[in-house]
Amino acid sequence: MAAAGSAAAGGAAEPGMEAEAPGCGEDGSPRGEGCRAAPPGAVSNGSDAESGQELVELRVIWNKNKYDVKFRLDSTGADLKQKIHLLTGLPPAMQKVMFKGLLPEEKTLREIKVTNGAKIMVVGSTINDVLAVNTPKDTTQQEGKAEESKKEPLCRQKQHRKVLDKGKPDDVMPSIKGVQERLPPVPLSGMYNKSGGKVRLTFKLEQDQLWIGTKERTEKLPMASIKNVLSEPIEGHEDYHMMAFQLGPTEASYYWVYWVPNQYVDAIKDTVLGKWQYF
Numbered sequence: 001m002a003a004a005g006s007a008a009a010g011g012a013a014e015p016g017m018e019a020e021a022p023g024c025g026e027d028g029s030p031r032g033e034g035c036r037a038a039p040p041g042a043v044s045n046g047s048d049a050e051s052g053q054e055l056v057e058l059r060v061i062w063n064k065n066k067y068d069v070k071f072r073l074d075s076t077g078a079d080l081k082q083k084i085h086l087l088t089g090l091p092p093a094m095q096k097v098m099f100k101g102l103l104p105e106e107k108t109l110r111e112i113k114v115t116n117g118a119k120i121m122v123v124g125s126t127i128n129d130v131l132a133v134n135t136p137k138d139t140t141q142q143e144g145k146a147e148e149s150k151k152e153p154l155c156r157q158k159q160h161r162k163v164l165d166k167g168k169p170d171d172v173m174p175s176i177k178g179v180q181e182r183l184p185p186v187p188l189s190g191m192y193n194k195s196g197g198k199v200r201l202t203f204k205l206e207q208d209q210l211w212i213g214t215k216e217r218t219e220k221l222p223m224a225s226i227k228n229v230l231s232e233p234i235e236g237h238e239d240y241h242m243m244a245f246q247l248g249p250t251e252a253s254y255y256w257v258y259w260v261p262n263q264y265v266d267a268i269k270d271t272v273l274g275k276w277q278y279f
Contacts, residue, residue: 025077035143056114061206062088062122078105084122096123098205101185121206125274154232155242163196163258164234164242175239175261180249183267187213196217201257203271210272212255222248231260241265246273 051071060067067087071080080103081092097103098121099114154160173192189200193214202211210226212219228246233239239262244254260268 054110056109056118057116058114058118058120060084060087060120060122062090062124073114074108076106076108077103077112080109080120084120088122090122090124094124096205097121097188098123100183123205123208151277153235154230155235159194160242160258162254163192163194163256166192166196168237169198169259170239172240173261174257176263177239180266181262181263183264183271187211188260188264191260192258194258198256201268203268205271212245212257221245223272223274226272229272230254231265231269233262234259239261243268 053074055070056073057068057070060069062084065088069083069087071083075098078092081095081097084090084095084097085092099112099118103120104112155164169190169192173188182204187200187202189198191199191201193199197214200213203211204211204220208223210221210223212221226245226247227249229243230246231243232239233241237259240258241260241262242256242258243260243265244256247253247255
């Protein structure tokens with residue numbers, strides 16, 4: 001039979017995946033250019049007839065591309081990263097895979113309660129993308145650090161004192177001194193902006209955007225548009241930082257945020273400036 005011959009020629013299925021017939025979907029229509037995968041949820045979460053392995057249908061989203069795949073529920077997050085590598089060319093070490101937070105590599109999809117139609121968000125750059133990155137952002141960052149070192153501490157400057165003198169906000173998020181953590185799944189809130197108004201930061205990784213929200217409005221900024229991120233501990237409250245996002249070529253373009261918990265400072269810089277993939 002043609003189908004059997006094709007399966008034999010293809011060899012064993014890759015980890016976590018079941019070998020599929022040449023059809024585009026359950027109706028057996030031919031695969032080929034223009035043939036699209038079924039939408040999430042179209043395949044029920046049941047046992048595979050041949051292997052007895054329970055499958056789940058996932059939608060993997062990376063760099064505005066969407067991939068519909070079937071995967072074994074008892075496969076691990078590490079297995080899924082290998083599949084994502086085959087789909088996107090993105091090495092597992094350079095992947096940030098999210099499902100209700102960062103996907104744990106050692107746990108199975110069943111253990112983290114992945115269900116049919118689940119969306120798996122992937123952030124990261126291929127090796128070629130990294131090598132092709134221009135250096136102006138790095139140069140700007142170095143220049144900003146050099147300029148910053150020439151001045152008195154930021155928290156002593158008049159423009160910042162008028163905000164810091166308001167004191168620590170009552171609803172500021174707790175800080176952990178001497179610890180670095182990943183960004184939480186919820187927005188960072190309870191902070192002040194340069195006018196003393198409340199501000200929150202939401203990191204939309206699947207859209208590669210930073211949302212800066214106030215009572216009046218929410219600014220949705222592409223992370224690539226942010227040229228640099230500055231930060232400095234607040235004197236007397238070193239477990240909190242003041243932080244600036246550089247949105248243009250001059251200091252006037254800095255968007256200042258005060259009382260950022262210390263444990264998230266590095267994660268914010270790495271996420272906005274695209275450095276996390278080197279970890």
